[in-house]
Amino acid sequence: MLQSFFEPKSIAIIGASKKPGKIGYEILKNIIEGGYVGKIFPVNPKENEILSLRCYHNIKEIKDHVDLAIIAIPATAIPSVLEDCGVKGIKNVIIISAGFSEVGNIELENRVKKIAQRHGIRIVGPNCAGIINTWYNLFASFEVRCKRGGISLISQSGAFGGAFITRANYENVGISKFVSYGNAIDINESHLIRYMADDKTTKVIGIYLESTKDGREFISAAKLASKKKPVVVLKAGRTMSGKRATVSHTGSLAGDDKIYDAAFRQAGVIRVFDFDDFIDTLYILETGMLPSNDNIFIVTNSGGPGVLAVDECEYIGLKVPESSYELKEKLSFLPPICSIKNPIDLVADANYSRYYDTLKVLAESNEVGGVIVICVPPIFIDPMDIAKAIVDVKAIFDEKKKPMIACFMSGDVVAESIKFLKENKIPVFQTPERAARAMQKLVLRKKIIERLQSS
Template sequence: MAGELDFLFYPRSVAVIGASHVPGKVGNAIMRSITANFNGKVYAVNVKGGEIEVNGKKFKVYKSVKEIPDEIDVAVIAVPARFVPDVIDECGEKGVKGAVVISAGFKEAGRADLEEELVKRARKWGIRVVGPNCLGVTNLENGFDCNFNPPERQARPKFGSIAFMSQSGAFGAAILDWAARHEVGMSKFISLGNMADLDESDFMLYLKDDPKTKVITAYIEGVKDGRKFFNVAKETTKVKPVIILKAGRTEAGAKAAASHTGSLAGSYKIYEAAFEQSGVLSAKSMRQLFNYAKALAMQKPAQGDRVAIVTNGGGAGVMMSDGLLEAGLKLAELSEETREKFRKAIEEGKLPEHMSYKNPIDVIGDAPSSRYELAIRYALEDPNVDVLAVIALFQSPALDEGIVDVMEKVQEYGKPIVFVAPGGEFPEKMARRIEEKGVPVFETVEDGVDAVYALVKYGLYLKELQSF
């Protein structure tokens, strides 16, 4: 914790302005979210005063933030838009540092004037603003969660190392829910809203120095300030990967974006070039975004683009070969030394006669984990191999659970590894166990291809940087 915006994610005390005792109301849902896991101090504010009960705890309701007998770091504001500027003034008088404005009814509803007024007042007091028209911020580390979606509709992901920013609140919520379901760990979520003050670049800069965030991801329709974004992205990607799902890539998408967030999406070609030059990985879909992120959160970037595949199924090896080449990667050509090792091991009966040790290395359907281990070691010892993709079809009972330990051990070579385990319940269970050992596991071959691509693409970007 050393960032300028730490107070927004690690507040000691929070005021919920517009707190309500009526279930279903936004001001009630926010109280419910914030008090569920957060152990900072939470104060309720509502002009009506009184008392409210949330999550089994009673809260006195202050009529104004100014009445609270304590310092307040962050105000979460959920009052009708027209009252927000005055509430900001009260926050200013109180010495509040940050305002998370959940309320809608500003620029997106044709009230740019109200939004300007909000910013003007905030600037006067030096208050930084998230939103308006957003789900606020969620810090999965300390439970500070402004999101008004109830947990029974939108689960929260476990704490992990991927940060996510979204220009779409609704889509952001869907992603959190999806991440929870797929056991993807997140550090911080930021619903950017109208970005009247703080924008995607400000948060990227904060997340760059956030020790709890290893990978920064974002859904955006358009950036607020191109130059600022480009410079911040360039600095950030030197330190950690940035992955962006940019919507509004096509003409129809751009039109839809204009009517959604008012983003002038601009030509996607310009975005593509900016991403490329600043080392940002551009994802085309939600799954790709998280395939990239999971790989980079768990493994080191690759030193080159030569991929070895070890598989117990020929067909999956063929598919992976196709996918890698279609993504612009290369299949490693195994060195003569490596081939000699395989020949010898086959001669000695340590590996089966009919296996293939061309790349993809096919250890065949009856491979136990010990056979995987040998093949994986030979592949990783080869100087022609930069990244390893292991495919395991767990439907064959020959493949024992020892593969979990194998995957732990073979990380000693320091080369990035991606694991693919297609299928249903059993592979899913094994996947979670292998991930506990640090190797990311993917459900389909195409997800695995994404993962390898991200490790190579970002790795090559870093390498190019170093050569200057």
């Protein structure tokens, strides 16, 4: 149903512009520079050529079939343009323009909706930022372009989506798809969740949500998706002031947060409460790793960060058991100064072999469900050596189906090591708390799968 939005063979940009900074210019430029290989039809009654492409004065001038129309013109001009799209036989439209129910113009929004229904047109928007599909080289949006990956983001807010993509680029995290659906006069979050659930390049679904108009359908769609892949929601409008803000943003009314919370649990959705945790959760769940059991072990070369990791783990409900007698025996090769209780403190002079040998023992131990490995490099240790030890032992963790999450602290000193770890598919964070919360999401996902399979 939504394939022509994400994989259109031809696109018309109604409101295309020659002026940098104009939405119609930036979207057209993004589509061209992003490498889209389909046909592109700029539409503007005042121009004959834009960015070396023929510009059509109206949609009816285009002789070819148009799979997708993107409209970026003043809201009051949209009804007549949408009528033209209907006559042309265009069935898929993204309305970027704002100026509808979010500013109280409900009558205009209803008029647009009726025109679309009469012509059988599906609409994303209005008041949205467009669509991205990195696997199709489609950047039909005025947000920044991004690298390919397995995270798909469904966002009620275009600006939130843009901030997310920018942060993902900074963190070297890849995106599969992004869609900003704005006021959702037609296609809403539930439609998009169902599409992403069946999309092969989407490994995890992230949703920025302010409200939903059909709670039952949302639960149904999210539960269906959760059985196939992780679904993560950042729900805004939790407070009275936040609810008031959602009305002026997308013209939607947010309901009781407790009801949403219960709905998310019922659907197997993982809920987060801030931007950092949202991107960290999607990043870790994209790996597809799950702990073999609930026992989490921490390896560190510094006592303080190890204690912080343990505190955070226990605070958020993770088990950090003391090493058994058998495990301590297997770790007896470590120098006496090292602590082998859990956290396992390898002390400051820990090198490649001390990390590798310790991690190998933990990977092969049945009492270990997952490992957080911390490195705070002193000036006499090259953090890249520790990163290489982690990468080299990864194959054993993969074989034993156990997650290993790295935490490399010290900012610029470990920047190259972090890059190396990410290139080798090792999830890495820069604080013990973030690493612990990431591990907790893997444990939570494992429990959700078990619950959904048994229901």
